[in-house]
Amino acid sequence: MTDTGAGPDLTPDTAPDPLEPLPLLRRELHTGPLGLSSREAARRLAVHGPNEVRRTARTSVLRELLRQLVHPLALLLWAAAALAFTASITVLGWAIVAVILVNAGFALVQEQQAEKAVETLARFLPAQARVIRDGLVQRVPARELVPGDLIALDEGDRVPADARLTEGGIEADLSTLTGESTPVERLAGPGLEGLSLLQEPNLVFSGTTATEGQAQAIVFATGDHTELGRIAALSQRTRREPSPLEAQVKQVAWLIAAVAVGMGAVFLVTGVAVGLPLTDSLMFAIGLLVANVPEGLLPTITLALAVGVRVLARQGAVVKRLSAVETLGSTNVICTDKTGTLTRNRMSLHATWTPPHPEVSGSEAAELVRAAAQCTTVTRERDGRLHGDPTEIALVEGAAQHAAPLDPADRDARRRACFRFDPRLRRMSVVQDGGPGSLRVIVKGAAEAVLALLAEGEPTEEAQDAADTLAADGMRVLAVAVRELPSDTAAAISQRQVVERDLHLLGLVGLYDPPRPEVAAAVRRCHEAGLTVHIVTGDNGATAAAVARAVGIGTSNLQVIAQSEAIDDHELDHLLRQDGTEIVFARSSPETKLKVADALRAHGQIVAMTGDGVNDAPALHRAHIGVAMGLSGTDVAREASTMVLTDDNFATIVTAIESGRRVYDNVRKFIVYIFAHLTPEVVPFLVFALSAGAVPLPLTVLQILAIDLGTETLPALALGRERAEPGVMSRPPRPSSQSVINKDMLVRSWGWLGTVSAVLVMTAFFYVLWRAGWHPGDPTGPGASLHHAYLTATTATFAGIVTCQVGTAIAARTDHAALRDIGFFSNPLLLAGIAFELAFTAALVYAPPLQNLFGTAALPLDVVLLIAVFPPLVWGTDEIRRWVRRRHHRYS
Template identity: 40%
Template sequence: MGTGTPVLTPGDGGHRPEALSGTHGPAVQTFATTDVFAALGTSPRGLASADAAARRDRYGPNELPPAGRRGLWRDLVGQFTDLFAVVLLVASAITFLAYELQKPRDVGTLQLAVAILGVVVLNAAIGFAQEYSAERTAESLQAMVPHTCRVLRDGERRELPARDLVPGDVVVLEAGDAVPADCRLVEAHEVSVNNAALTGESDAVGRTADPVAAGPVLQARNCVFMGTDVVAGSAKAVVFASGAATEFGGIFRLAAAAPRQRTPLQRQVALMARRVAGTALAIGAALFAVRVPTGQPFVETFVFALGVMVALVPEGLPATLSVSLAIGVRRMARRHALVKQLLAVEALGSTTVVCTDKTGTLTQAEMTVVQVWAGGVPHAVSGVGYAPEGDVADPQPVRELLRAAALCSNARLVPPSANAGRYPQSDRQGWRVLGDTTEGALLVAAAKAGLDRAAEEAATPRVAEYPFDSVRKLMSTVHGGTVDGYHAYVKGAPQELLARCTRIDWSGERLPLTEELRAAVTAANDELASQGLRVLAAAWRPVSDSHSAQDEVESELTLLGLVGMFDPPRTEVSDAVTACRRARIRIVMVTGDHPLTAEAVARRVGIVSRSAPTVVTGARLDTLDDDGLDALLAAQGELLLCRVSPEHKMRVVTALQRRGEVVAVTGDGANDAPALKHADIGVAMGASGTDVAREAAVMVLLDDSFASIAAAVRLGRSVYQNIRKFLVYLFSHNIAELVPILAATFAGFPLVPISAVQILAIDLGSDVLPALALGAEPPEPDVMDRPPRARRERLFSSTVMGRILFLGGIQALGVTAVFFWHIHSSGMPYSDFTEDDTVYREAITMVQAGIVVSQFFNALAVRTDRQSVFRIGLLSNPWLLAGGGFGIALMAAISYLPPLQALFNTAPLAATDWAVLAAFGALLLAAEETRKWWLRRRQTTTPKGEAR
């Protein structure tokens, strides 16, 4: 690797030069900028590809080690320490003990003990499989989000996966980037970094490229560290530590060992399940207290009550919940929406307001300059996209304007053949932009005017930069090499730039910028903006030296002209906006663009349909106090917020939440991070967004499209509905199991209508698979025709409880009637019945089969809340049919196979018995369809509120 290569040590899987350990020579923060390259074995042109590959092979990838996981056997053992598992294990042990105490011993008691133990083992297997699958899914989904960085290799700027960085790489950093490794700055332009991940202090701190005194490297102001964010400025830096050897690596190892926290929804369900378990315990105790005075044997009565209690515990409910949420995450990923937290899946269903960006989210983020205005004359630009193919009409008068705009840009155009073979990720879709798409459009326009960006930079090299920020809305660069000294070039928002100009280039002459000319520029800007174009202005001035202050650089400027560029709306957005309107979700456009541009785009995609929407600028927001802002947001008309800063966006989000709204916010820049974190659902752009924005958000749009937000809301609503569906399904049959037992007890029948072992067979054979299939139910057709769910609405709302009682009551009445009808048809007195009587065995078989068959029809019934199940198709969920079919097949085996007959004390059923049970199940489905019809009819006769 050459004589200049540093001695590197791969300790702990990381890669840090020994010079930084503090024990071998001076620390790298003490070196002069020119000496840093030699110390780290590199050059201002970056590493050669061969050298970088050798270092990569020797020291491995620049990534943190995977979080330490417990062994698979420990995960499996952990399933048996869950509260429900402990309860069941204790119950099984007590049942085994009861079997030992019985004289004579009843094999049914032993069967019950084994069955309870089987429930524990099965639930543990399901839970273990689900957690293992969820971890693998989370890892694969996270890999879908690109983690890239810009480096110099062989003197060229390239975009590479962050994991391919090695010590000695020269990294290019800009505002919004996450620092990919520990680096020493060698060039810095107004750089500020957020070190909260390392120091806990959220305030941005300035960085410099100048050498500093020796000391702890974390305190060096000329170093930046993995895990921190660049919030302002731009820089070049040389990697001196990577992977686990970084400062963040040590913290990561501690954080990786921290236990995972359950989401509030999971905690709510777990609390509900514990309450149900307590209720089951109370019912078991009540049954025991009622049956003992009737003369039933004490041990047998205790075992029966214990079995009923265990059977009513919702053992598989938490696992079913996790499966439903995980399915929602996978479905959203297929729709280009990566959800980083399971809780966000459920929260999406209650979203009431979406604050959306314009560029890239509503539009295609493929900026194309279509018109250039200079000296009072518009010049059309042909061609689309980033390929420099097209012409500028009469380019000579606008060459200086486009030259200034190109020099005052950090983006790069990458041709289709760039790095082909060695770096295939850069050769995907023809010409592309590396950096800001707006700057990319300026570079393309300059090329169409015959300008060579590389030659212009070589002739007038950049010596200083004042990066763009959301307050100034300007970017400035200073260039040398001209015969008359240094020149500053400035580009930015026309209103901001015009206020700093005193002269204007007009038909080749430099004229004072009179009020008349200012009005002409403003009119031209408004005309371009009204066409839906994004407008930038460019200006220049001579400056005294390369270290001129920012105030000097950005004052007394000479305006060169305006550039109008078009970003076409995404074709799929209009339908998504319409769907959100139907779903009573309010859409508020929040953009930094000109009001006329914002309104033109909003009309194209359907956000604005009225003649006079409410258009508010950031300047007006500054004049409103909290009460005034609340009054503005309370008006339910169409609202566009234009020329706003990230601070404005944060304030709007807070005000909406203060009104009780559930707010989803989109963002792509570093300054959007506070609003993304504060929102109920922070949505970052995966393709064009910054690393900081993606880290702050709970959802990442892999395609940057608003349509993916609408699709995610639809799926989020369906996830919450599916959770309720399997809750209704699981708990309604508990009523059907309890009511016959209670009826028999109070009627004085000496035996039970259904045994504990039979109940466990229902839970394991009929419930688990259909419940999981209900968790995978696709969204209902009308899911986006309903208003958002109330923020504080509980899973077990009055509506859910009413449906459980309705469906469970029908099942309970049916199986109770079947049991007593069969008992009475024999003509035998209650006291003559024994467990061996064929009539009794047939009766309890019909009860079990009645619950199983009715649960099959119940699963079909709960697939929809209001829509008829026949509208979505009885066969449209094959997994549900398969699960229900398995339960019925198992019930048939219990009825007809002698070994299972002996185990469950059942008897074969006749064809007429199955026909009666099927008719009973169809009656349940018909009753539920009638209830849904009544709900739909009531909905059509109730006036709907106006869409928000």
């Protein structure tokens, strides 16, 4: 009868237990065999809401944009823009504002990735569902399903809600939730104790697919309360944290801002105290602030990371967040799935075992695989491809390789009965025509399930030993046995327990998904680079462990957690603290992957996590680097990840890590390059202030802006495309606590390269003034006899800093190695950048319109020759410093 009375006293938060006895579940849901009435369904829809994955409220776009606009480096750029407008250089001012807005917009786009992942989850729900209401099968929008609805499922249907089977059975593809590519049997019947919901043989879940069979099921959860909705909630609750580079750049930016403002304030007071006019003191403070602000740092980092993204895309890794490139370089733990990433994602017949049977003529192996292929339901499509269970496809293909090809039409024509695979019995059997006047039973299934049905005298113990050996090699082991029946027993073949007994063992088949050939070398490179590799998979522990050993994971110490869902935080922390231990987390759930990622982060590790299914989305979202599969991965995984592998290949992850290390090294190189110019830009103002104005200002604010936003940008970008130094993958990952800017870099940039440059440019400044007869205190302002000499001297300072930049750029190409190790001409972009900055400088020095704007004057030949020797002096002194360091490390 149809339920027409009042609905159950249930709220969305008090759903019934789907595993309770079916009559009790029907009673709780007030659902009869004819389903709900239309009126009752409408009432429940009002209570429970639509059957769809709902999204939490969006964060205000305006608020997110504002947060990006007040980033510390953005604030410094705002200050630089304000100074440019104050100095009436509107073109530079608007250029800086454009840089700020472009960076803020790009960061804003990255923040929307989590919401896109949740939006994609909704697309796993079908548009329509078949439901039994008022006693009739009808199609309704899937979003209108409610708890208590009775739904009909057929082959090819997408399951529209979490439901308990009441009649029939289906083969269900649960890969979107479990990561298992093999369909599983789902049958009406009682539940099994001790299993998780996803493993219960009588439950189906929204977003999964019925690949075979027919069934009816009663809905017990819809919308956000389904397994799919729960995963969506996990994805929304796990916020993406800033990358190490993002956090470190923010810290450095605040440090630079504090130093710049502090120095400006101190020397403003100092200037007034030593008798400078207030206007000159203010100009000095502003110049000091501009000199300390690395205006080009943020756009240079952004563009350098963008170059890394393009390089990785050509190598098969599509990175969706620029900062992920740097994070890859600091990764020290990879948590990888097994199927499709370490392996080829293609099951094949790998081994056979047959007991000695002298009475059997011909090849026992051929007979074994022929019988196994007969006990399948695989079909052949019009284009010749096989369709069906991957395990059975492997058996049919294996039979062809053993000269025993299978014709599915002939197989079905000879078949008299078929007992489908039963997950409780873990076996399948068929009855087909045998010889004249006989029938043949073929049984295949798990070794222990089939061996228990053998006739007396069969080699059970030998077969079990062989099965254990094959399983230890990572193979899925199936036993195949037969029985001959006289044709007059045809009436009894409808009873499974009659035919599946007193069997004769043909042998065992081992099915294997082989590792990708390039993975072993990639794992070796990981170990050489100091990376740890864990396997986190929904597969069987023995199979995953065998694959791990085959590719070199856990060679020194491999731990296998057979049921990783059961591991608690204390045990997990203990395992992860063991040095040199690599772990296989088998039978993982979405929470397990998320728990592993959180634990590793809590231990200070930088984590890359691979995944392909809906179940992987929260962990991909939580890991520092979420790596989704481009070929086999779901849309949800790709949206939640920060990197997508277009070839699903583990080796590509290692290539990406190497590229990330190179990009990080290059970021440090151009930071050294940019910071090295702060000293020669600040020293002129210090000389001006400490001399109480007796020495005129050797450099103007406009010339500093021309350097910071004009001449230094292209060489800095070229350094971002520098080749990796030798041994980049032979060193351990840098500690997560290591800043992108450390003491050695500051000593090298400010203390060595900067000091050498400052001495050289001040030499050029005083050379021009003294040659013109200047003495300290002589007037150099407009109208004074020394004014042109002063303009020439400041121009020499400006041009000297630019030529010192050339030497710094060449020196910064390597951190430890000699320049000859990488080749002087190996970075043509840097040579082009140097040519541009020299041409740009020449234009500012010799073009009359730019002379008037920037306060420059044409340089005489002797001054040009003087500053022309600055590049080899700057690079040469740093080359000597690196040579001394290499010798010291060699002998220390």
